[in-house]
Amino acid sequence: xxxxxxxxxxxxxxxxxxxxxxxxxxxxxxxxxxxxxxxxxxxxxxxxxxxxxxxxxxxxxxxxxxxxxxxxxxxxxxxxxxxxxxxxxxxxxxxxxxxxxxxxxxxxxxxxxx
Amino acid sequence: xxxxxxxxxxxxxxxxxxxxxxxxxxxxxxxxxxxxxxxxxxxxxxxxxxxxxxxxxxxxxxxxxxxxxxxxxxxxxxxxxxxxxxxxxxxxxxxxxxxxxxxxxxxxxxxx
Numbered sequence: 001x002x003x004x005x006x007x008x009x010x011x012x013x014x015x016x017x018x019x020x021x022x023x024x025x026x027x028x029x030x031x032x033x034x035x036x037x038x039x040x041x042x043x044x045x046x047x048x049x050x051x052x053x054x055x056x057x058x059x060x061x062x063x064x065x066x067x068x069x070x071x072x073x074x075x076x077x078x079x080x081x082x083x084x085x086x087x088x089x090x091x092x093x094x095x096x097x098x099x100x101x102x103x104x105x106x107x108x109x110x111x112x113x114x
Numbered sequence: 115x116x117x118x119x120x121x122x123x124x125x126x127x128x129x130x131x132x133x134x135x136x137x138x139x140x141x142x143x144x145x146x147x148x149x150x151x152x153x154x155x156x157x158x159x160x161x162x163x164x165x166x167x168x169x170x171x172x173x174x175x176x177x178x179x180x181x182x183x184x185x186x187x188x189x190x191x192x193x194x195x196x197x198x199x200x201x202x203x204x205x206x207x208x209x210x211x212x213x214x215x216x217x218x219x220x221x222x223x224x225x226x
Contacts, residue, residue: 045213105158
């Protein structure tokens with residue numbers, strides 16, 4: 001079974017630009033989660049999508065946004081990039097909305113903002 | 115607000131010695147607690163969760179609501195246990211399927 005995939009592996013942008021990160025969940029999973037792992041801050045929850053809807057978001061500004069497509073893949077968009085957005089962005093997926101679901105993580109996209 | 119604290123950034127023990135990775139949490143409701151592990155060059159993966167009350171790779175963790183702790187233990191460490199360990203909590207309004215709150219992780223090194 002293929003795991004969660006993310007693209008690109010690395011992304012280099014300059015301050016003020018926009019970044020788009022992509023995630024494909026495990027087949028059959030409808031929930032997608034995004035996390036940011038910045039140096040010194042640990043893993044922080046960003047966004048949760050299920051069945052095409054944003055269900056919850058962490059404590060991040062609105063310039064972090066995303067969407068989930070009908071095939072359950074997801075995009076994370078970061079507008080007006082700032083230097084502190086440099087981080088590893090992890091995507092995770094889980095089966096449909098129910099209690100105690102395990103989240104399966106992808107390998108991450110390393111975003112560097114210059 | 116919910117919070118997970120892992121007080122040790124680095125823990126080094128000898129092979130065969132007992133291991134305890136500490137995790138304390140802050141949450142007003144009934145949390146779900148997890149331990150995730152990341153081996154070198156591998157992706158983050160679930161090690162165990164408190165509701166399962168099972169032992170995975172010799173590791174166990176007991177939820178202590180009085181002390182708000184969920185420490186991870188193994189009686190005899192093995193070299194292959196060397197990895198980054200993250201304690202995580204799920205609470206919030208997501209009905210049990212919400213995002214996780216992670217601690218900053220403990221790097222466990224097992225010396226031969």
